[in-house]
Amino acid sequence: MAIATHQLIKRKRQGHPIVMLTAWDYPFAKLLDGAGVDVILVGDSLAMVALGHRTTLPLTLDDTIHHAQAVCRGVDNALVVCDLPFMSYQEGPVQAMRSAGRVLKETGAGAVKLEGGYPAIVETVARLTLSGIPVMGHVGVTPQSVHRQGYGRQGKTEDEGERILEEAMALSRAGAFGIVLENITHDLAAEITTTLPIPTIGIGAGARCDGQVLVTSDILGLSDRQPPFAKIYAHLGEKVTEAVQAFSQDVRDRKFP
Ligand SMILES: Nc1nc(=O)c2c([nH]1)NC[C@@H]1CN(c3ccc(C(=O)N[C@@H](CCC(=O)O)C(=O)O)cc3)CN21
Ligand SMILES: CC(C)C(=O)C(=O)O
Numbered sequence: 001m002a003i004a005t006h007q008l009i010k011r012k013r014q015g016h017p018i019v020m021l022t023a024w025d026y027p028f029a030k031l032l033d034g035a036g037v038d039v040i041l042v043g044d045s046l047a048m049v050a051l052g053h054r055t056t057l058p059l060t061l062d063d064t065i066h067h068a069q070a071v072c073r074g075v076d077n078a079l080v081v082c083d084l085p086f087m088s089y090q091e092g093p094v095q096a097m098r099s100a101g102r103v104l105k106e107t108g109a110g111a112v113k114l115e116g117g118y119p120a121i122v123e124t125v126a127r128l129t130l131s132g133i134p135v136m137g138h139v140g141v142t143p144q145s146v147h148r149q150g151y152g153r154q155g156k157t158e159d160e161g162e163r164i165l166e167e168a169m170a171l172s173r174a175g176a177f178g179i180v181l182e183n184i185t186h187d188l189a190a191e192i193t194t195t196l197p198i199p200t201i202g203i204g205a206g207a208r209c210d211g212q213v214l215v216t217s218d219i220l221g222l223s224d225r226q227p228p229f230a231k232i233y234a235h236l237g238e239k240v241t242e243a244v245q246a247f248s249q250d251v252r253d254r255k256f257p
């Protein structure tokens with residue numbers, strides 16, 4: 001049985017950090033789940049790291065469902081959370097219910113994640129959670145708004161910090177079971193983490209969060225370029241090149257098969 005959302009809230013109270021990574025296909029989902037990752041996110045970053053788009057905006061709901069189905073086939077234990085893609089929920093609660101309903105019915109994911117914390121999104125989160133659909137929030141840098149805000153750190157001014165804290169509190173009150181804090185000042189992330197009853201999962205938000213998430217291709221050295229806050233734990237891109245060159249050489253030298 002997969003990890004349930006209420007277990008993550010317990011983990012916050014117990015002070016056990018939550019580990020979250022992204023996946024977009026069966027083999028990596030299986031590796032992440034086997035390695036004991038708590039939450040596997042079918043992030044819309046797959047638009048960039050798996051499909052070669054320049055932003056997350058072109059990803060469709062059908063694309064998302066296709067990838068989430070593959071991910072769920074590889075997962076036994078982790079909670080699978082699926083990003084709702086750009087323009088599959090921004091029209092309002094009715095559109096969001098239809099999109100999230102399709103994700104849960106057609107993929108096996110246990111929750112959805114939505115970007116933003118302004119009042120319309122808060123109302124949508126309330127409607128989804130009341131319908132039994134677990135929702136993770138996402139504030140700070142919200143890449144679906146890249147054309148408005150860019151990717152630079154958020155929450156640097158007192159006004160901006162206040163607004164992000166208020167958004168996070170509103171999402172929590174609306175029933176979100178957790179919230180991603182992306183590229184905000186570390187003091188603000190710490191303040192949100194101590195204020196909210198639900199776990200905060202940071203990315204570029206410092207150590208004082210209840211958990212951490214990164215994009216899997218970034219930690220494995222498979223991304224074209226990674227954000228400044230990512231840490232590379234393996235250089236798989238170089239390994240792949242070496243293996244492909246060794247195979248090529250063997251074929252050209254008639255050493256394989
Ligand atoms: N491979 C990958 N990793 C990610 O973490 C990621 C994606 N793609 N795509 C979707 C978003 C975009 N993310 C990003 C991308 C770039 C920066 C970055 O370069 N930030 C700079 C400033 C850039 C600016 O001002 O526009 C920084 O110093 O914070 C941050 C987050 C995080 N997400
Ligand atoms: C970076 C995480 C939080 C995300 O939203 C994504 O991968 O799309």
Ligand SMILES: [Mg+2]
Pocket residue numbers: 043044045083143
């Ligand atoms: Mg995302």
